[in-house]
Amino acid sequence: MDFKNLIEFLKALNSNNSKEWMDANRKWYKEVRTDFVKWLDHMNIILADLDDEYYDTPGKKGINRINNNLMFHPNKPVYKDHFGAGLDKRPLTGDFYIEIGVERCIMAGGFWRPDSSTLKSIRDAIDYDGEVFEKIITQKSFKNVFGGLYEDAKLIKAPKGFSNSHEHIQLLRNKTFAVAHEFSTNEVFSADFEEKIINVYKEMLPFRRYLNKAVTVA
Template identity: 30%
Template structure:
């Protein structure tokens, strides 16, 4: 029987050591250890990508390509530490017809999978809100479904304190209309991340994002009359 691809404890331990020694000399002295742990993360990401690709079309070429560089861009940051202290990566859905993407973040005490729309353009946000104002039922059904609630709890993201311009404060879907971001997040304990079942749980989490992604894709690829804009 094939052994499941797992995240070893050493991969999280390395990050803890890096937090304590976030400098180039230490990193260079431990480069071999870093590359070994990176290989574990890339193998896990590759296995997840392979499973995800059975039900979705992704443009991310490989697990290796999905994992973000550990080197921080410090040009415009007050924090000048040179390295990220988490493993992160993403899988991008292919073509303009498929919106949304899968993001993973692995770090001791702070591991999660997430997806959604972090910074929608003004045009996309207007289109989303106009759809919710017209008929919020499909999205309400998605975020109130058993699989969504059990996996993600609630829709997350920055919200306005009042109503967006042009929309009634008393609109029945005002709770959805206030969102400026549309994020879904599933957090995992360290024990879950290190479990032999984590790949299975990660895949299930991503699959449970699909109704949300698919409906948002439908909104963002059509006009208010439902005609394709692609």
């Protein structure tokens, strides 16, 4: 994968963010996108070999649109400043997200502001055996890679049905259950970038498995 070409394309797009520019550079875009999809196909195979529960996600299925949704966010640029994709994308579960962009390159996973039903399932799981989840997210290796849970808005008080004195109240107040690891552009260009992705994926597995079990087991 020629990540330098991908970043150069994104920089040019970011400086000329318009349909006219994209139309004039459609060949370059298709070249970069095709290369990225092939790389995703490669990572799809690599990750499947690491995880017996991995959900096959070909690059074309995992890649996100580069267009911003202007219907709901009319003030955003026409195009994103990154290529993003979800792998291990089993329906109704948290996938493993990869984003290669101009400003940041991240690997993330879990649930970002899930719907009320999914959020309730996660909270019910924490209520049942939150000590298991606590053990996962307080592991030294986990903290070294992710720092902790992704910081997002939280409830001020306990969610409905739970007490403010609950032993896991700090977790239950979360609206988002996700983690992220950021890479520098130099790391993306490095020869061991694939190895770094594998390490992040493996470190995230117990976290994602706990959450996925919470939302899929009745």
